[in-house]
Amino acid sequence: MxxxxxxxxxxxxxxxxxxxxxxxxxxxxxxxxxxxxxxxSGAPFNGIYLIKCGMAxxxxxxxxxxIFTMIALPGDVMGCESLHSGxxxxxxxxxxxxxxxxxxxxxxxxxxxxxxxxxSYLNGKISRAIAENDFMICVLAKAKAxxxxxxxxxxxxxATQDAGGGNNRxxxxxxxxxxxxxxxxxxxxxxxxxxxxxKLGHVRVSGKTIQVRNPAALKQICHSLAAPGC
Amino acid sequence: MxxxxxxxxxxxxxxxxxxxxxxxxxxxxxxxxxxxxxxxSGAPFNGIYLIKCGMAxxxxxxxxxxIFTMIALPGDVMGCESLHSGxxxxxxxxxxxxxxxxxxxxxxxxxxxxxxxxxSYLNGKISRAIAENDFMICVLAKAKAxxxxxxxxxxxxxATQDAGGGNNRxxxxxxxxxxxxxxxxxxxxxxxxxxxxxKLGHVRVSGKTIQVRNPAALKQICHSLAAPGC
DNA sequence: CGCCCACTTGATAACGTTCAATATACGTGG
DNA sequence: CCACGTATATTGAACGTTATCAAGTGGGCG
Numbered sequence: 001m002x003x004x005x006x007x008x009x010x011x012x013x014x015x016x017x018x019x020x021x022x023x024x025x026x027x028x029x030x031x032x033x034x035x036x037x038x039x040x041s042g043a044p045f046n047g048i049y050l051i052k053c054g055m056a057x058x059x060x061x062x063x064x065x066x067i068f069t070m071i072a073l074p075g076d077v078m079g080c081e082s083l084h085s086g087x088x089x090x091x092x093x094x095x096x097x098x099x100x101x102x103x104x105x106x107x108x109x110x111x112x113x114x115x116x117x118x119x120s121y122l123n124g125k126i127s128r129a130i131a132e133n134d135f136m137i138c139v140l141a142k143a144k145a146x147x148x149x150x151x152x153x154x155x156x157x158x159a160t161q162d163a164g165g166g167n168n169r170x171x172x173x174x175x176x177x178x179x180x181x182x183x184x185x186x187x188x189x190x191x192x193x194x195x196x197x198x199k200l201g202h203v204r205v206s207g208k209t210i211q212v213r214n215p216a217a218l219k220q221i222c223h224s225l226a227a228p229g230c
Numbered sequence: 231m232x233x234x235x236x237x238x239x240x241x242x243x244x245x246x247x248x249x250x251x252x253x254x255x256x257x258x259x260x261x262x263x264x265x266x267x268x269x270x271s272g273a274p275f276n277g278i279y280l281i282k283c284g285m286a287x288x289x290x291x292x293x294x295x296x297i298f299t300m301i302a303l304p305g306d307v308m309g310c311e312s313l314h315s316g317x318x319x320x321x322x323x324x325x326x327x328x329x330x331x332x333x334x335x336x337x338x339x340x341x342x343x344x345x346x347x348x349x350s351y352l353n354g355k356i357s358r359a360i361a362e363n364d365f366m367i368c369v370l371a372k373a374k375a376x377x378x379x380x381x382x383x384x385x386x387x388x389a390t391q392d393a394g395g396g397n398n399r400x401x402x403x404x405x406x407x408x409x410x411x412x413x414x415x416x417x418x419x420x421x422x423x424x425x426x427x428x429k430l431g432h433v434r435v436s437g438k439t440i441q442v443r444n445p446a447a448l449k450q451i452c453h454s455l456a457a458p459g460c
Numbered sequence: 461c462g463c464c465c466a467c468t469t470g471a472t473a474a475c476g477t478t479c480a481a482t483a484t485a486c487g488t489g490g
Numbered sequence: 491c492c493a494c495g496t497a498t499a500t501t502g503a504a505c506g507t508t509a510t511c512a513a514g515t516g517g518g519c520g
Contacts (some may be wrong), residue, residue: 060361060364060365060367060368062365062368063453067367067368067371067372069364069367069368069371070364070367080353080356080357080360081357081360081361081364082357083353083354083356083357084353084354084355084357084358085357089357089361090364109346112342112349113346113349116339116343119342119343123310123313123314124313124314125314126310126313126356126360127310127311127312127313127314127315127319128314129360130310130311130356130359130360130363131290131311131319133360133363133364133367134290134299134300134311134320134363135290135292136367137290137299137300137363137366137367137370138290138292138297138299140367140370140371140414141297141299141370141411141412141413141414142297142414144507144508145507145508175466175467176466176467176468177466177467181371182371183371184370184371184372185508185509186508186509186510187466187467188467188468188469188508188509188510189507189508189509191467191468191469192468192469192508195468195469207466207467207517208466223293374475374476375475375476405497405498405499406498406499406500407498407499415476415477416476416477416478417498417499418476418477418478418499418500418501419475419476419477421499421500421501422476422500422501425500425501437484437485437498437499
């Protein structure tokens with residue numbers, strides 16, 4: 001975890017690092033198999049997770065339902081919404097094989113205390129998460145079904161690009177039902193819109209494997225249908 | 231501001247407080263008239279604001295539109311989504327006369343450094359804000375128009391109660407257009423649903439002044455119409 | 461092979477938007 | 491104080507989009 005520490009809190013001196021070695025050594029990179037539970041709503045809060053690669057679904061508990069509110073992609077920090085309470089407020093489940101760095105509560109407290117750089121790093125991540133949520137609110141408030149589906153495709157597409165996947169063919173690892181839940185639609189609607197994009201030649205759909213052939217057109221659709229930019 | 235400091239970071243020693251007096255003295259309680267700009271998207275980030283009383287509207291900038299994404303009520307901390315960039319990512323405008331505590335960037339950095347209690351306080355506020363956003367996502371994704379309007383009424387109603395307003399009569403300080411923007415509806419729809427609630431006797435509507443007569447019924451509507459709990 | 465599940469496709473209905481006409485409130489100047 | 495104009499709110503009718511219901515397809519697996 002030395003590289004991690006260097007990248008997000010390089011301001012910790014060698015001496016501090018040795019002094020806190022025992023606590024810091026608890027930070028670990030974990031690999032989760034598909035559909036594994038990373039943390040569950042109601043469980044005791046024991047730290048935050050930085051998604052390193054893969055993809056996870058975050059569910060918010062409302063009453064007795066778990067609602068799919070967020071897709072966690074590499075770079076995202078998960079679990080922050082539970083900092084204030086002793087228990088996790090949401091459930092995080094890996095959609096595919098996912099690597100995440102676990103920062104246990106005590107390490108979190110330590111790093112926040114001794115490293116301005118870490119504080120700034122975490123603030124940045126959190127503020128980005130809030131901005132992302134705000135954006136999702138805009139999508140759900142204003143965008144029509146077509147724009148929502150286009151938005152999701154572009155979002156997943158971009159994540160693949162960022163991860164270095166030069167190819168634009170991608171296995172979604174989300175069922176139609178999951179896509180619909182995330183976008184606030186019915187799965188039949190998602191199916192129809194995918195078909196439409198397919199007919200227009202913007203994508204090639206084959207079950208869960210989708211190839212984005214014309215991202216510019218999808219962006220256009222996002223913008224044109226009262227949707228905020230993608 | 232002594233009381234404020236005591237309540238949110240009572241762990242700062244007297245000596246520290248004297249030592250940092252000059253910086254800490256910059257924290258101030260400001261009163262904003264209705265429709266005043268508290269901060270504007272694009273402006274240099276100069277700190278966060280804790281809403282003390284009143285109400286403000288937060289607009290997220292997407293492309294060249296400003297979209298009404300959040301209602302800031304007493305206790306909310308605003309501006310956090312801009313911690314990572316040097317500029318404000320959103321615009322905050324007071325809806326009514328609003329008091330807010332301004333914590334300038336340098337005070338923020340100082341408090342985060344010296345006070346675990348403040349770190350915890352801020353983390354709590356931020357995590358609550360994320361949870362609130364998640365909830366809004368659920369509302370927009372699942373709830374029908376009727377449930378959305380009921381949700382907004384209950385939210386504003388609750389804020390009034392919290393502020394000590396024993397009376398359930400309330401001036402909304404939001405136009406139908408603003409309510410509709412927030413809820414992702416058309417203003418005509420909001421108007422119709424208010425009329426419906428009025429006919430059912432759940433509220434008394436008279437322009438912007440609304441009296442909630444039957445909060446339980448509104449809660450019921452929130453739950454029944456595929457809406458997550460209120 | 462047959463079952464189950466996820467997905468597709470079609471028909472219909474419900475809901476909300478859109479357009480349009482009217483009404484009410486609010487502020488300004490006579 | 492009233493008349494006027496503008497902004498905001500209500501209400502109605504027609505339309506469009508999406509949800510809902512239902513039937514059918516195809517792939518994976520025992």
